[in-house]
Amino acid sequence: QVQLVESGGGLVQPGASLRLSCKASEGIFGAYIMGWFRQAPGKEREFVASISRAGGSTSHADSVRGRFTISRDNVKGELRLQMHNLRPEDTAVYFCAASGPGRIGSTFTNPANYAFWGQGTQVTVSS
Numbered sequence: 700q701v702q703l704v705e706s707g708g709g710l711v712q713p714g715a716s717l718r719l720s721c722k723a724s725e726g727i728f729g730a731y732i733m734g735w736f737r738q739a740p741g742k743e744r745e746f747v748a749s750i751s752r753a754g755g756s757t758s759h760a761d762s763v764r765g766r767f768t769i770s771r772d773n774v775k776g777e778l779r780l781q782m783h784n785l786r787p788e789d790t791a792v793y794f795c796a797a798s799g800p801g802r803i804g805s806t807f808t809n810p811a812n813y814a815f816w817g818q819g820t821q822v823t824v825s826s
Contacts, residue, residue, distance in 0.1 A: 701726040701815050703795050708820035715785050715824070721778040721795030721817055728776040729753065730800035731815075732807055735769060735780045737791035737822075747793070748780060749806035758806040763789075785824045792819040 702724035711717060719735070734749040748759045748769035757769050768781045778795050796813035798804070807813065 701731070701797055703797060703815055703817035705793060705795050705817045705820040708793060708822045710823045710825065711785055712826055713786055713824055716781070716783045717785065717822060719780040719782065719793055719795075719820060719822070721780075723776040723778075723797070727800070728771075729773040732798035732802060732804060732812075733769075733771060733778045734796045734798075734807060734810075734813055735778075735793060736796060736810060737789075737793045738819075739788075739791040742791075744794070744810060746808045746810070749808060750778070751805040756805045758808060760808075782822075785822070787824045790822060790824050792821050794819045 705721050707719040729752055735747040736744050737747050738744040746760050750757045750769045750771050754771050766784045770779045795817045797815040799814040
């Protein structure tokens with residue numbers, strides 16, 4: 700089982716930027732479709748962004764499109780989420796996820812398509 704570890708979260712003011720990172724402990728990173736999800740207190744986990752195995756295709760939720768950018772470096776085994784113009788409503792625990800090496804598709808918005816999850820990193824946007 701691949702282990703995923705997120706980092707880069709923190710407490711920032713509205714309008715600030717953060718870059719989240721997700722590192723895979725082992726495995727062929729390029730075999731996984733990857734995604735970012737977030738969960739705010741009292742709410743269900745929601746889709747943020749997804750990226751295809753080679754990084755050629757991406758999908759972003761309407762709520763973050765134009766502000767967040769998902770990317771990956773398969774050589775380093777790293778998934779990234781660059782976040783700009785953060786808003787208080789972006790406050791949540793952010794999770795990275797991997798689909799599994801054999802999953803058919805390019806990008807996935809449904810969390811059911813992801814088999815492996817990190818522990819999450821807290822992002823808090825507040826004045």
